[in-house]
Amino acid sequence: GQQLNQSPQSMFIQEGEDVSMNCTSSSIFNTWLWYKQDPGEGPVLLIALYKAGELTSNGRLTAQFGITRKDSFLNISASIPSDVGIYFCAGQGAQKLVFGQGTRLTINP
Amino acid sequence: NAGVMQNPRHLVRRRGQEARLRCSPMKGHSHVYWYRQLPEEGLKFMVYLQKENIIDESGMPKERFSAEFPKEGPSILRIQQVVRGDSAAYFCASSTSPQSSGNTIYFGEGSWLTVV
Numbered sequence: 001g002q003q004l005n006q007s008p009q010s011m012f013i014q015e016g017e018d019v020s021m022n023c024t025s026s027s028i029f030n031t032w033l034w035y036k037q038d039p040g041e042g043p044v045l046l047i048a049l050y051k052a053g054e055l056t057s058n059g060r061l062t063a064q065f066g067i068t069r070k071d072s073f074l075n076i077s078a079s080i081p082s083d084v085g086i087y088f089c090a091g092q093g094a095q096k097l098v099f100g101q102g103t104r105l106t107i108n109p
Numbered sequence: 110n111a112g113v114m115q116n117p118r119h120l121v122r123r124r125g126q127e128a129r130l131r132c133s134p135m136k137g138h139s140h141v142y143w144y145r146q147l148p149e150e151g152l153k154f155m156v157y158l159q160k161e162n163i164i165d166e167s168g169m170p171k172e173r174f175s176a177e178f179p180k181e182g183p184s185i186l187r188i189q190q191v192v193r194g195d196s197a198a199y200f201c202a203s204s205t206s207p208q209s210s211g212n213t214i215y216f217g218e219g220s221w222l223t224v225v
Contacts, residue, residue, distance in 0.1 A: 006151075035216075042113075042200050042216040043152065088151055095165050096142065097214070099151035 006089050006100030013079060014108050021087060021103040022073040029091030029098075032065050032072040037086045037102075046087075047074070079107055113138075113203050113217035114183075121223045128188040128195070130220045134203030141184045142214065143176055146198040155199075158184060191224045198222075 006023045013019060023032070031050055035043035047058050049065035049072060056063055062075045076083055084107050089100040114133040122128050134141050139160050144152040145168075157165040158178035169176065173191075178184040188195055198221050204214040
């Protein structure tokens with residue numbers, strides 16, 4: 001089945017640093033999505049990407065849809081304590097989302 | 110605007126009992142999806158339903174699991190004769206049209222099942 005490889009699995013950074021994480025796939029997706037999940041909560045959509053090569057921002061977050069449609073990255077600039085959580089990429093296949101394993105972000109004040 | 114509502118948020122069952130998880134989609138959404146998340150893992154697709162129809166159940170275990178989305182009322186994910194390995198967070202999501210059309214889907218806050 002389709003699988004996404006998300007890296008890194010975890011990150012420990014200082015407040016104010018920039019963060020970068022990415023996802024790669026062996027399959028092509030027509031849509032890439034990035035979600036954030038806080039403990040005990042459901043995933044919340046951060047950014048949706050619909051076109052290969054598309055670069056989209058949402059505040060301090062920037063995400064890009066790779067040209068090959070097999071990868072995507074998410075950058076967070078000037079991290080703040082509330083950025084702590086688990087970030088998931090998801091590729092939209094036929095009628096379902098395929099999720100990466102997640103990147104756990106920890107911020108040291 | 111109410112989001113996707115799931116209940117119960119937390120459920121404890123003994124091995125062999127039945128678990129029923131309910132999901133009310135966002136207003137105006139007729140497409141419902143169920144995902145399962147094991148600890149420290151991403152979400153895994155289970156089933157996609159429209160009103161009264163199962164469209165894709167390729168992620169559902171062959172036995173003990175069933176899902177429905179009746180004409181009236183919430184979608185139900187039913188797990189019979191639960192085992193410890195069923196302990197997980199179960200998320201429901203909904204959309205106005207199929208995910209394949211690029212339409213955004215919204216997730217509920219999840220139901221955490223613990224089997225003791």
